[in-house]
Amino acid sequence: MRLFKCQACEQATYFENRSCGSCGVALGYLPITGELAALEPQGDHFVALTRKRPLVRYCENIGFDACNWLIAADQGSKFCLACRHNHTIPDLSISENLFRWQQMEIAKHRLFYTLIALKLPLRNLTDDPEHGLAFDFPIDDPEQSTILTGHDAGLITINLNEADDAYREKLRNSMGEPYRTLLGHFRHEVGHYFWDHLVRDAGRLQKCRAVFGDERQDYAAALERHYARGAPPDWQGNFISAYATAHPWEDFAETWAHYLHIVDTLETASTFGLRIHPMATKNKALHADLDFDPHHAASANALVDAWLPLTFALNNLNRSMGYSDLYPFTLSQPVVTKMQFIHEIIHASQIERKAPGRRRGFFRRSQAPGPDIPPEQPPIVEPPTDPLPDRPPVELPPGPDESPPPIPNEVPPQVQMGVG
Numbered sequence: 001m002r003l004f005k006c007q008a009c010e011q012a013t014y015f016e017n018r019s020c021g022s023c024g025v026a027l028g029y030l031p032i033t034g035e036l037a038a039l040e041p042q043g044d045h046f047v048a049l050t051r052k053r054p055l056v057r058y059c060e061n062i063g064f065d066a067c068n069w070l071i072a073a074d075q076g077s078k079f080c081l082a083c084r085h086n087h088t089i090p091d092l093s094i095s096e097n098l099f100r101w102q103q104m105e106i107a108k109h110r111l112f113y114t115l116i117a118l119k120l121p122l123r124n125l126t127d128d129p130e131h132g133l134a135f136d137f138p139i140d141d142p143e144q145s146t147i148l149t150g151h152d153a154g155l156i157t158i159n160l161n162e163a164d165d166a167y168r169e170k171l172r173n174s175m176g177e178p179y180r181t182l183l184g185h186f187r188h189e190v191g192h193y194f195w196d197h198l199v200r201d202a203g204r205l206q207k208c209r210a211v212f213g214d215e216r217q218d219y220a221a222a223l224e225r226h227y228a229r230g231a232p233p234d235w236q237g238n239f240i241s242a243y244a245t246a247h248p249w250e251d252f253a254e255t256w257a258h259y260l261h262i263v264d265t266l267e268t269a270s271t272f273g274l275r276i277h278p279m280a281t282k283n284k285a286l287h288a289d290l291d292f293d294p295h296h297a298a299s300a301n302a303l304v305d306a307w308l309p310l311t312f313a314l315n316n317l318n319r320s321m322g323y324s325d326l327y328p329f330t331l332s333q334p335v336v337t338k339m340q341f342i343h344e345i346i347h348a349s350q351i352e353r354k355a356p357g358r359r360r361g362f363f364r365r366s367q368a369p370g371p372d373i374p375p376e377q378p379p380i381v382e383p384p385t386d387p388l389p390d391r392p393p394v395e396l397p398p399g400p401d402e403s404p405p406p407i408p409n410e411v412p413p414q415v416q417m418g419v420g
């Protein structure tokens with residue numbers, strides 16, 4: 001993600017800020033242009049300091065401190081491009097739920113930032129009741145979890161308890177996972193959604209099977225087997241995570257999530273002008289100038305070439321602070337090949353939808369690559385007012401504590417990549 005600055009006073013700000021900590025001006029995110037706009041009030045609405053038009057207003061969810069995105073003042077919907085996809089929000093009469101939902105929305109808005117920057121097609125249930133993307137955030141008793149995080153035909157369900165650090169960490173430990181975050185859940189589940197549309201519905205099933213395996217094998221039985229027996233001992237040679245071994249759909253969603261992890265974190269590194277040049281080694285695989293826009297990378301290999309030096313540096317920084325590795329994964333060549341498939345279908349989707357090539361830059365590209373204007377204006381429609389019937393998510397509940405323990409990333413990445 002880019003580093004934003006206050007357009008009034010130049011103070012650096014976070015993506016989530018709704019006012020400048022230095023000069024106090026109101027801030028809001030304009031997803032169409034990728035600006036965190038400084039705002040001046042005009043009547044009941046605002047104008048962006050740098051644009052003067054159109055008149056804008058905040059998404060309705062600013063009332064819950066759950067969103068700082070802007071919409072055109074004359075737009076019919078009360079909700080922004082990201083919040084328009086909410087199907088059911090949590091019961092806010094329960095006091096703890098507001099904070100949990102706000103954590104969900106922080107992660108969800110960061111997801112949408114990347115989906116927009118990658119020009120992925122975004123349809124909500126009102127635009128397209130059959131193929132729209134929607135989110136439910138239900139909650140259950142943390143002692144006996146019955147709400148399953150998962151995806152079913154466009155409806156993504158994330159158990160609101162996952163926003164509770166202690167709950168999530170307990171699950172992470174019991175499942176032997178090296179990494180479990182809200183943002184990771186969003187990136188994984190949306191991978192299932194885009195498999196439906198960029199693979200199954202786009203005539204790419206054969207190609208996908210050649211890379212990820214045949215998804216026609218029984219999904220429920222495959223997950224049951226995974227939770228009973230765990231991943232095969234040599235899984236790291238071919239998969240990004242133990243869970244990815246469960247079924248080709250999970251392999252795709254896990255790899256998709258990592259593609260988004262890498263693109264977004266590389267953009268953050270690039271926007272800070274990071275250069276990785278370790279003095280201890282001349283090994284070129286550990287050196288990188290992170291000065292390109294990862295949303296427009298030529299290939300998955302180009303991303304990985306920059307990613308390995310960055311994660312080696314970041315893992316070492318974390319260890320210096322007594323934390324576990326920031327990126328506790330290894331990228332084998334078969335995993336990079338899977339990422340290349342995902343890279344290709346994302347970029348093919350941009351071409352197929354005839355995205356305009358013009359880039360509206362607010363920063364010099366080499367310093368702070370930003371999201372392009374989405375090729376299609378987000379639809380100006382109201383979200384559904386009547387809740388749709390509940391649909392059960394398809395993933396199984398967290399399994400018993402039988403997954404193999406995580407294998408720490410103990411060796412420098414160039415060894416794992418075979419380039420050392």
Ligand SMILES: [Zn+2]
Nearest residue numbers: 006009020023
């Ligand atoms: Zn300011």
Ligand SMILES: [Zn+2]
Nearest residue numbers: 059067080083
């Ligand atoms: Zn919103």
Ligand SMILES: [Zn+2]
Nearest residue numbers: 188250253395
């Ligand atoms: Zn999944």
